Amino acid sequence: MAEPVVEPLSTNPTDASGLPVADIDAVAVTGEAGNYTFAVTISSADTGCEQYSDWWEVVDAQSGDLIYRRILAHSHVNEQPFTRSGGPVAIEPDQKVVIRGHMGGLQSHYGGQALGGSVESGFQPVEDSLPSLETVEPLPKGCAF
Template identity: 45%
Template sequence: MRTVLLGLALMAGPAFADDAVIEGAAARASASGWSFSVTLRHAETGWDDYADGWRVETEDGEVLGTRVLAHPHVNEQPFTRSLSGVVVPEGTTAIVIRARTSADGWGKDLYQLDLP
């Protein structure tokens, strides 16, 4: 019985592993708002499944800005893209970043970034 359950768990694993992974992020403040650079990795297959965006959120889930990624990056992994002009509420010391894929939508994993 244990072998069957283990086998089923291993077969089901890849179906849940398709989220884009945020490998790193950086933030910089300026007079025109905050700029964020985010490095993503995703097992892209082309237009049917690719990392198509990421967003900056407060720790309580308020979306501050979204970076749309307009095309697959199959041969460019990992890759880094930026978003500038993000207004971060006064007194915020950390934000979270969430990635999205065209096939699965917004991922559940959050990347926390302490603001400098």
């Protein structure tokens, strides 16, 4: 199973233009083919509901299709980095995927470090060149705090 591979980049990550981002720092996987649980560690520039990481997702690296999305119901201002688990993630051990974060609030966008690879080979930092899936369900219903 894949173990966490990357140390947190920052407790207040931004992209080159200064836009806040959600970095995927690490992924740990448990379970079996077609029924994995992903524990994803995120560093994000959360300030409250106006700026927070609102989901992480698993995307097929070849097709760009959404496989799984873990909605984050609230900001994590005082908990950085943070880890949240989700599943079942229905993939095969050798299936190539990208795990990426999303920032919600007033400026909704992707950005930040993504991890790519497979359960079999592990996950490493990759450039996220996959299409936006911001309108694909499931989507957050709001922010608790």
